[in-house]
Amino acid sequence: MSQNPANSQHAGAEQPRAARPRWVVAILLLLAGLLCAGFFALGNWQLQRLSWKQALINRISQAQQAAPVPPPSAAQWAQWTPAQQQALEYHRVRLQGRFAHEQETLVRASTELGTGYWVLTPMAIELEGQPRGWVIVNRGYVGAEQVAPASRPAPKPTTESQTVIGLLRLTEPVGSLLQKNQPAQARWYSRDVAAIAQARGLSGDVAPFFVDAVAAPEQPEWPRAGLTVLSFKNNHLVYAITWFGLALMVLGAAAFLARTEWRLRQARHAY
Incomplete structure (x- = not known):
């Protein structure tokens, strides 16, 4: 009895790798989604910090060029709002x-x-x-x-x-x-x-x-005035790019996983 060549060729071919169980893929994709969302949230937070830091640096720079003014009076202290405090800081x-x-x-x-x-x-x-x-x-x-x-x-x-x-x-x-x-x-x-x-x-x-x-010529050596830190590191943009880059990497890995598992299932069905 002769053997069908197609069946013989099909039987000798290597079977495709089995796909992962669906629940495993679902868990991996869920973890990837959580990581991606977390990294994007951290990136957005760093952008907010960047905006705050730039405003602080600009405010300090402008304040240092202005002439000294009287401080808020005692009558204003009780009604001093956070916005007023921030506006006068430095x-x-x-x-x-x-x-x-x-x-x-x-x-x-x-x-x-x-x-x-x-x-x-x-x-x-x-x-x-x-x-x-x-x-x-x-x-x-x-x-x-x-x-x-x-x-x-x-x-x-x-x-x-x-x-x-x-x-x-x-x-x-x-x-x-x-x-x-x-x-x-x-x-x-x-x-x-x-x-x-x-x-x-x-x-x-x-x-x-x-x-x-602030330091003044007539002041004694000690205590040493004028040591207020007025320059601040501003690396928030680098941090934001890093977090967004990690989010995109996780997103790409999740897409690759989903595509690979889909192809494996298609290949098994075609076999």
Whole structure:
């Protein structure tokens, strides 16, 4: 009995690889979809950060070119909105008042001079000779050798009114990312204005911001003012491209998987 050549040729041919179970393919495609959505979301977030960073850099650049202005008054502090705070951040302001040096607070700092402390001192703000609340002033940086007030040049008497020009900064509540402020132990890791004012027992109105003093020729060497960071890295566009690239790679892998599995099933049916 003769054998059909077509059947003989078909029988000798290598069978195509079996496709994966449908539930396995479905799970893989679902995971790919979740990864793709997550990467796209991270890319969009980086674009939002890019817009925020560019606005911050432009705002700081414009603020540094403007002349010092009076800070918001005590009457405005209670109604100070987040939008108003952001609009005035890093602006140069002029303060007039008397320092309460006995109430200074040391806050951990990491600067271009090394690791040390910011010296934050309350200033009793005056307007036409009358007290108008407190503003906490970051007078500058000191290292471990200048922590004790006696190791620094003696400040001006507290009875003498002074003028300070500095940058308006927003309060840093709670603490740093890894370390929380511990007022009872006098351990401060961020410039939390409200907590410092409470720990020092300041009576009356306290500004919801602090001021970084800028360097001036008449200022003593310590505390060292003028170390505010005014330049910021802006790599958000690179990060966004990276996340979008990963999303496209996952999308391409999912498309390749779906096409391959479809072809395998078609080949098995044709066989």
